[in-house]
Amino acid sequence: MKKIKCYNYKIDKNDFVNAGKVSSEIKKNLKKIGFTNRIIRRIAVISYEGEMNIIIHSEGGEIDFEIYEDKIILKINDKGPGIDDVNLAMTEGYSTAPSEIRELGFGAGMGLPNINNCSDNFNITSSKNGTKIESTICLE
Amino acid sequence: MKIRDIKDILKAKIYTGEECYDKQIQGVFASDLMSDVLTTEFFEDKSILVSGLNNPQVIRTAEMLDIDAVLLVRGKVPTEETIAMAKDNEMVLMSTNYNMYNACGILYSKGIKGLSNEKNKVL
Numbered sequence A: 001m002k003k004i005k006c007y008n009y010k011i012d013k014n015d016f017v018n019a020g021k022v023s024s025e026i027k028k029n030l031k032k033i034g035f036t037n038r039i040i041r042r043i044a045v046i047s048y049e050g051e052m053n054i055i056i057h058s059e060g061g062e063i064d065f066e067i068y069e070d071k072i073i074l075k076i077n078d079k080g081p082g083i084d085d086v087n088l089a090m091t092e093g094y095s096t097a098p099s100e101i102r103e104l105g106f107g108a109g110m111g112l113p114n115i116n117n118c119s120d121n122f123n124i125t126s127s128k129n130g131t132k133i134e135s136t137i138c139l140e
Numbered sequence B: 001m002k003i004r005d006i007k008d009i010l011k012a013k014i015y016t017g018e019e020c021y022d023k024q025i026q027g028v029f030a031s032d033l034m035s036d037v038l039t040t041e042f043f044e045d046k047s048i049l050v051s052g053l054n055n056p057q058v059i060r061t062a063e064m065l066d067i068d069a070v071l072l073v074r075g076k077v078p079t080e081e082t083i084a085m086a087k088d089n090e091m092v093l094m095s096t097n098y099n100m101y102n103a104c105g106i107l108y109s110k111g112i113k114g115l116s117n118e119k120n121k122v123l
C-alpha cells in the first residue's frame, strides 16, 4: 500500500520540559488531515505513552509516524538500555519508575498495556541497544 | 450538570475557560496517575478530569483524550505554564479546596457518574 505521508520526531531523554509536545503535534497534524476523533485519540495515547517512556526510561529516541491509505504506523524506537523482561514490562501495573517519576504523574505501569490496547497490531522487541515498538492502526 | 454548577458546588476557582460555563458534564474520572487516565474512554466535550497532579502533564493528558475540563483538588494553584497550556487547548482549568475524596463524593451525590475503564461504558 502506498505511503502517503511520513514524519519523524526526535525525543531526548529526561526532557520533561517538552514532554508531550511531539504527541501534541502529531495530534494536530491528524486533525488537519481530518481523521475521526476516535482514531486520533487512539493514536494520541499510543504516541504519548511512547514519548513518555522514551523520556523516562531510555537514553533518547524517536517516533516515526507513517500514514498509508488504509493504516497508520507508529514506530517508537530508542537507543537503550532496553527492557530485561518484555513480558513482565507488558503486565498491567508493572513499573520500575522511581518515586520522582510518580510525583510527575507517571509510573502506573499502564503505558505499554495502553499502547497495546489502542493498537490493531502491536509488536515490541528490546535489547540493550534499544527498544523498538511498532504499532499499527487500521483506518476504517 | 453544567461547568458553572460544578464551580459553585465545589466553590472552585476558575483559571481558564470561563467561556465554557454552560457546557454540560456527564462523566468524571479521578486519578493522579496519567496512564490510568489514558486507559479511559471519555465523552468528548462532556467529561471532567479530577486530579491532585498539578503540572503541565495533566493538561497534556487531557489534551490527548479531548477532555476539556480539569479540576485540581486540595486547593492546588496551577503554575503559569500549566495555565498557558490549558488556554492554548481551550480547556477549562479550575481548582477546589476540597480533597479528592470529598470533591468526587459531592459530584457523585449530585448525580454525575464515574467513567469506567471499560471502553465506552459509564458505571
Ligand SMILES: Nc1ncnc2c1ncn2[C@@H]1O[C@H](COP(=O)(O)OP(=O)(O)OP(=O)(O)O)[C@@H](O)[C@H]1O
Pocket (backbone or CB within 6 Å): A049, A053, A054, A056, A057, A058, A078, A080, A081, A082, A083, A089, A090, A094, A095, A096, A097, A105, A106, A107, A108, A109, A110, A111, A112, A113, A131, B035, B036
Ligand atoms: N523505552 C523503554 N526503555 C527501557 N525500559 C522501558 C521502556 N519502556 C518501558 N520500560 C520498562 O517497562 C516498564 C513498564 O512500562 P510502562 O510504560 O507500561 O509503565 P511505566 O512507564 O512504568 O508507567 P506508566 O506508563 O503507567 O506511567 C517501565 O517501568 C520500565 O521498567
Ligand SMILES: [Mg+2]
Pocket (backbone or CB within 6 Å): A049, A052, A053, A107, A110, A111, A112
Ligand atoms: Mg510508561
